[in-house]
Amino acid sequence: MIDWLSPEEWTAVGLSLKVALTAMAASVLPGIAVALILERGRFWGRQVLDVLVHLPLVLPPVVVGYFLLLGFGRRGPIGALLDEQFGIVFSFRWTGAALACAIMGFPLLVRAIRLSIEAVDRKLEDAAGTLGAHPVFVFFAVTLPLILPGILAGMVLSFAKAMGEFGATITFVSNIPGETQTLPSAIYTFTQVPGGEAGALRLTLVSIAVSVAALLASEWMARRVRRRLAA
Amino acid sequence: MIDWLSPEEWTAVGLSLKVALTAMAASVLPGIAVALILERGRFWGRQVLDVLVHLPLVLPPVVVGYFLLLGFGRRGPIGALLDEQFGIVFSFRWTGAALACAIMGFPLLVRAIRLSIEAVDRKLEDAAGTLGAHPVFVFFAVTLPLILPGILAGMVLSFAKAMGEFGATITFVSNIPGETQTLPSAIYTFTQVPGGEAGALRLTLVSIAVSVAALLASEWMARRVRRRLAA
Amino acid sequence: MSLDVDIRHGQGDFTLHAAFRSEGRLTALFGPSGSGKTTLVNAIGGLIRPSEGRIEVNGRVLVDTRRGIFVPKHRRRIGYVFQEGRLFPHLSVRQNLLFGRWFTPRDQRKASFDAVVDLLGIGHLLTRRPATLSGGEKQRVAIGRALLADPQLLLMDEPLASLDEARKAEIYPYLERLRDEGGVPIVLVSHSVAEIARLATSIVVLSEGRVRASGPAAEILMHGNLLPQPDRGEAGALVETRVAGHDEVYDLTYLEAKGGILTVPRLPLPMGAHLRLRLRARDIILSLHAPEGLSALNALPAIVVAIDEPDGAGVDVALDCAGDALVARLTRKSVETLGLAPGLPVHAIIKSIAFDQEALARMPPADEL
Amino acid sequence: MSLDVDIRHGQGDFTLHAAFRSEGRLTALFGPSGSGKTTLVNAIGGLIRPSEGRIEVNGRVLVDTRRGIFVPKHRRRIGYVFQEGRLFPHLSVRQNLLFGRWFTPRDQRKASFDAVVDLLGIGHLLTRRPATLSGGEKQRVAIGRALLADPQLLLMDEPLASLDEARKAEIYPYLERLRDEGGVPIVLVSHSVAEIARLATSIVVLSEGRVRASGPAAEILMHGNLLPQPDRGEAGALVETRVAGHDEVYDLTYLEAKGGILTVPRLPLPMGAHLRLRLRARDIILSLHAPEGLSALNALPAIVVAIDEPDGAGVDVALDCAGDALVARLTRKSVETLGLAPGLPVHAIIKSIAFDQEALARMPPADEL
């Protein structure tokens, strides 16, 4: 198996995992927050936020990457700000790949969490309130555990999307081996050369293997969570 | 507004809508079925099916498109079969674009429906059973209405994804104006030539507008469904 | 009519091992919280598959694990009023009520929608969704839904628990009619002895998953010691009577029992109607002499048959009232003071007003008591 | 202690317009299904925001729409036992029970976990999840959860509806103690007059969203006509008594009322303990002479004070028993036969055994009755 992939390909596999996990982890909290706002909020800009969250899904990934470049690039307003203030640089870094993946997976994450929030019986939150729990506590002690299945599902989607994302990534942070060349980029490269099918297939199988592992892990976790709720 | 887009671009907008709606509509029933099987089924191949459903998410769209080309192309095994038996042709037709979009959006659709199925109180299904309802009737009279929010959410995701999908589409059915050139493909083409930014931006805005309309419509429907359930 | 159960089922640490046979039209399940009543009803309704055993209703085998028989719930033609309502949240009250109709052959639709809706007082709720109903309203809709399914077996798990007396008083006669005329066996879970005394023809007492006692209602209720301690005060005799006449002036009805005439507040029943009277042991006062100058209108001559084992301060005294068995619960002190002993003639005094609503029950056909 | 409510709230076609003031430690809400009891409790608990009005508990303004005051529910320090349980499905029974503890300052934690768990008999359920509990078990956990929050206002919406008598008998004394010693006002919704008679110090009768009657429990219960028809039989006097002695031989306790000594089954109470006795109007027989040769141990001399308007066959006869007001429900026929009229001396006969569990209540401090 080790021989099966070149060292560079192994690097791409590792990088992909790193990027996907980072993207997933980094988007969970904002995802929960946005889902809450969209599902429970009653303010004017709700619809706008809703549309914004969906944009990465609606637009071709290349366009998303392009916008990311405009916004988060070295000379982009946000990118420049982050660089100056916090020394955070996205351009041509794996962090940029993670950002692109996080954004591409965000609508999926948010939607899954929203569905779970919708299913929460608000009477339980009321009950917690009567027992003296501040709404923030209620959220952490009641709502959050109840929406765990949705969060998990969202994370699975986000991770899977990140494993497959490449349009936005390559447009935003290019395809630098060891830095931003994720599995999909590597696969893509293979598809661009005549006779690259074998290589593409090889990496595709690796990608599938990783995802199968992730899926099984997530299903296992989901089953545990569900069992906690049901029995 | 009419002047704003060329006739060809209007065609692309219309085609995109047709493709997205078709993809969404065609995948709803299989989506519900697969979600049910994955959520309720207890057979051996469940995990395999689960992985299969997620593949379009995990793989780069180009790879999915390539597999589609191999499988459903004029010379692909499935494509040839469908052509001979039913006269259904996908290759280089808008139907192929719809197929590609449907498949790309399928994991999103299924996941949303699964989350809803998970939230259904099975005791209600039991209650319907005691009243004499056959499990099939129970599904249609109880389960289905209760998972409607999830189905709607899944359809939104599927539609949005279809509006933005291009990697698999362009790889599978190319980019033929009037037949397979959807909005994202058109946008992509613009990004490939000097001075194409303005055109890309224009089409991007159109795409956003369409999606906003779709989103608002879906939210409105979701609110109606939810109100029916809650109040 | 018969209900034959012999099952074993485990869930967690709890094991239900229930074996009983009830010939009654309405079998009441009685027992403390957690004793397995709902589990038993679920087994009869097909919601759980007992790990072992047999269930037979009116000769139809619903479950027989040895022969591998398990009739799925939707083929059992049951109406189940769940302990927790389980209304369909997406359907209006009307749609909830009519849900079971879909599966009842047209010629078997006996329950009248309007009558049931009227009975339950839910006419003004028909277009509402369950989420907006009050607790009692939900329960009433759940009862209606089960009744309108025209079931061949009615399972009711504490159906009246959160209803007010007025509503119960309206529902009881309906259930009685269903029991007596519908030919539908009913299984009723209830914590109220009064309710059971009024409705049940058979009683199964459960405790910790076992059947502690089972038999005809009259028998079980007669002997307080078959009931849990705090319910013993509710024990008493069930006496068959006939309407012998009405007193229009005083709004009274005269009932003829074997031992004599009993006077009760006016009942809307025709002459000759059969009525089952519950005479609670604790409501009966014994007198050595025929009472005089007493406000109580009913005094039946009786003979002391037996004096039970004392149970704290109280003791059950069994009486024979010209063929009707009565039981009076007295203090040991009274028994001694009056010198009661088997064979002693006494008078059983019962206030006419004491026959509360629940105590006046339409009588099921005689063969069932 | 006081509860002052004057609110208006509409939901759908229903409007609650409730105005009453209760000085009682335990205010019982009584009324038919759909009359607005839960809505009222929700308003007090802060779950709904009344469209208009004021709610004040013990001098603390919880709601005053005119002054724009609305204390959010988590600041009200309430313990709410919901009509439908509402246990947290993801938490174990123990975690459910302890949920409110997080928000109780350590020095205000009075309810003992072990005591409450014991009282409710849920010790064996602590590690279970709510989904596996029986209906009654859920309800008990819900009660425990509210009690263990050490609330400053306890709201209980039909908390005992699906519990058996044995369990209720164990819980009543606890609630009495809470009422009398905890200094916690309690609002209790119940359909059982017996329960209310035992526990309530004030009663609010609701009907169709309006307050039909409200006042001290003794007053409301004395006059059957303030209660809905089928509950009238449950009306009766609440009499204050003191434990005057025990009879160890016959397992009896002697209670001293103003009008004389009453004999009841042995109570586990010390000499001198105060006890509130409910004497149901329908349990009292009047005799023109001192009874002889009767099994009933209690016969109090009394004077007929008034004879109420008749209500069907029955009529309430108000008695003065050396200062204790009693009421007896007789048939009109008896009243005429005996020639009862105001001023006539009679004997009120009550079976000792008839004081059922529920009728023997610990007495709240005198100023409350």
Place this chain on the structure above:
Amino acid sequence: AQTKPVLVFAAASLKNALDEIGAAWTRESGRKVTISYAGSNALAKQLEAGAPADIFVSADLNWMDYAASKDLVRPDTRVNLLGNALVLVAPKDSTVQVDIRPGIDLAAALGSGRLAMGNVDAVPAGRYGRAALEKLGAWEGVKDKVAQAENVRTALLFVSRGEAPLGIVYKTDVASDQNVKVVAEFPADTYPPIVYPVARLKASDNPDAQAFLNFLRSKPAKALFEKQGFTFVDKPATGS
């Protein structure tokens, strides 16, 4: 008579030129042409899968050869139609000076920045750029500093947005972008000739296909191609 439009599969980078030429041909002949733009690789694979195209215009020889090897094109119709040149670009405000000669130290000019190129294995512009740098002996020095883009337009974008201080792109790409300037042009002998081959496909049964192919090689087309910066080669060839 209304005949089926000629279906052209063309590399996406030719969109501007071919759109105009298609329109011109329609004006002139009254016949229609439909052009599907995508990556040359995707198009080639689609042809292999039986795409009903009449003409294939590839952005490099590789994919035309691939199509030829699958026996998809009519060898006699194959023409090397266009040429292009490779340039080194920098952001407009850049002060960097590079003189392209053997042994140049591009790495020094890049500093900590990266060199934006098309994918050096897959994208033609990337492959040509790499060949040029290898020939100049500069590849080893910069190979770890290359930011490979999915296509040459993105490489240009990196420079245009200031992400990369230098980039290697086609001459045709630079014209319309105000934010970049050409630092130097690679000598034509440092990289294999950049060729856009065109051919009619075996599967083509549209009688107009040949006419359009001829039009592509005509004077009016030449002008339009040159307007977009391409060099007009029009040399029959049989692959490399």
